[in-house]
Amino acid sequence: MGHVVGSGRPTLLDTGAPEDRTLINEIDPRTRILAAIAFAVVVVSLHDLRILTGALLFGLALMLMARLPTRSTLRRMVTMDSFIVFMLLLLPFTVPGDEMFTVFGFPATWQGLRQAVEIGLKANAIILTLMALVGSVEPVRLGHALYRLKMPEALVYLLMFMVRYVDVLQQEYLRLRVAMKARGFRPGNNRHTYQSLGYLIGMMLVRAVERSERILGAMKCRGFSGGIPLLGDLAYTGSDVYFALGFGGVLAALLALQFLV
Amino acid sequence: MHIVDGALSNEVLIGGAVLAAGGIALGLKSLPAEKMPAAGVLSATFFVASLVHVPIGPSSVHLIMNGLAGLVLGWAAFPALFIALLLQAVFFGFGGITVLGVNTVNIALPAVLVYCICRRGIGSGSPTVAAIWGGIGGGLAIALTAGCVALALALTGDEFLAAAKLTFFAHIPVMIIEALITAAAVYLARKVKPELFESFTQSPSQGVSS
Structure with a gap:
């Protein structure tokens, strides 16, 4: 029956991340985990749609650097539970504000649409960055890294x-x-x-x-x-310092832009 | 039911994270080293079960099975479901980072409540009675989960109130299906291996194997 199940099937937790060295794989898993968390906290606090679009583009760049398969990763990014999709679709009708159009007598507002877009951008930017930085870590190494981070x-x-x-x-x-x-x-x-x-x-x-x-x-x-x-052969190296500086710079820029706008 | 990043207010996110941390800490207490393989393999089973798609009307839903997870794992359901949600976010892109605590509470708290309410019934002498209690637990867990999700949304803002109510009512068919499937699973497990439901309730000194 082996041929039915298929022997060459990728494993369930296989994200398709390459085994060989990529720019992201050079970085210590702990640095990547901390960076993903910091990115999530920063992005959740942003409000401007243009800056959030920038954050999403940054996530895309990280995905390309991690050389994750583009199509399947993006599909995973946009997939949300149906009730969340439903909630986002309802938002224009439940947020009070300037009328955009009416459906069956229910007015849809620009403010509601804006909020739905804001949530969509935040959710996708964060999950894409998480998959690019942490999803590309080999699962067992992820366990070691979390242990070293005091889990x-x-x-x-x-x-x-x-x-x-x-x-x-x-x-x-x-x-x-x-x-x-x-x-x-x-x-x-x-x-x-x-x-x-x-x-x-x-x-x-x-x-x-x-x-x-x-x-x-x-x-x-x-x-x-x-x-x-x-066992953990984890050690911070020079590339971690450069990555942390660069990543911190991007986060600082996102926050500064939000402050200036 | 995964809420995404960016939807909830900071107060709800922090509250969820604190509750989740407490639940996980309590769950780890009931998890001696001897039980680790059993907890790990059972958690993996629930992870796979949550990928099962069940037809419902013209479409299909994936199972949650947190009621059954609570009945089998007890308090250990908290850490088990937390790790499952973590892996789903990192490798599948479901859910998010800042909402991890809220999502854990939404799924695991109902599991533990069901364990507290239904464990007596599950241990009943007749497998049929146990199955009925299993069904009650399976349906109740989804109802509580939908209620927790709705509460998290409603606490964030009035604009989510309509969505919160709809989420709850849209899950009524799922409750029925989960109740039926949980009842059948409990019935079979009670007939084949009754000690399945005692793995995480007996005292650690009794051990799993000799």
């Missing part, structure tokens, strides 16, 4: 386990779906579908617990005593 050890272990097993379990899920399909299961709007999917998830949980018992056994056999060594 509690237990949370880091949880992250490492998830990074490892999300993919294993997705393969298992796909295998079970193939098995269901082979027995004639076709999802539809009926109780049978919901019951079958519920059994599927229940079965996956049962298997997960049994798998975790085997994992714990294997870990104990190798001397697990409550801690997992977190």
Whole structure:
């Protein structure tokens, strides 16, 4: 059945970031995490649409520097939950202000449109920068970097386990779906579908617990005593200093522009 | 249900972050090293389950399953769901950074509440009764999550009030579906491996394996 699932399939957490050296990959993961957080805090505090557009363009430049695949990354950027899209569409009708046009007697306002655009620009600029700077870090290295940034050890272990097993379990899920399909299961709007999917998830949980018992056994056999060594060959270098200075300069410029406008 | 960056007011963002930090700290307390593999693999299972698309009318929704996560993980659902949201933001572009705390509370607090309300029922002698409690928990978790999202929006400003109300009512079909799926999952797990629901409630000294 291996050919159905596909062996060359990229892993679930694979963003398509290149393994080889890119301008962004030269920078220490910790610097990138801190930079992404600082960028988010600064951008959330901005209000001018032109400056926010500049922030989004900056995010685009970072994405190109990280050499993430353009199309899939941009699609991930613009994808939002449907209720958020709905909320943004409603904003022109709920914010009071100057009338733009009316739909069925409900006036849409420029101020509302402006606010919706502002939220859209902020959300996209921040998530794009996050994916470019942090999403391009190899997941296990991300765990080490977060540990060195004083994230509690237990949370880091949880992250490492998830990074490892999300993919294993997705393969298992796909295998079970193939098995269901082979027995004639076709999802539809009926109780049978919901019951079958519920059994599927229940079965996956049962298997997960049994798998975790085997994992714990294997870990104990190798001397697990409550801690997992977190090896980190992380070291700040000269390029981190230049990156921090440049990035800090951009953030300062964004804030200064907001102050001047 | 991921709120994006830039939508909420600073007060709501900070409040959410503080609540999330408290919940995570409490959750980590109930997570000894022995339970780490179980918590990690179960969290990964919920991560995969949240990618399952279920048909609903002409369209489809993806599952949230935070009720079931609460029933299985207890307080550990807080750190587990936080890491899931972190990975989703970093690698999939769902949600955001400054809203991470609010999003964690919106998903994990209902999970823990459901655990507190329904764990008695889940442990009942008959799998059918357990399944009914599972269904109640599954539906209740979505209702509470939708309520928390609506509250976060409504606290930010009056202009979001209409969207907040609509968010809640639009999720009623999702509540029903999650209730049915959670009930079925609980029924199967109770029949096949009843100790699944005791993994994170028994005292650590009893251990997972011998």
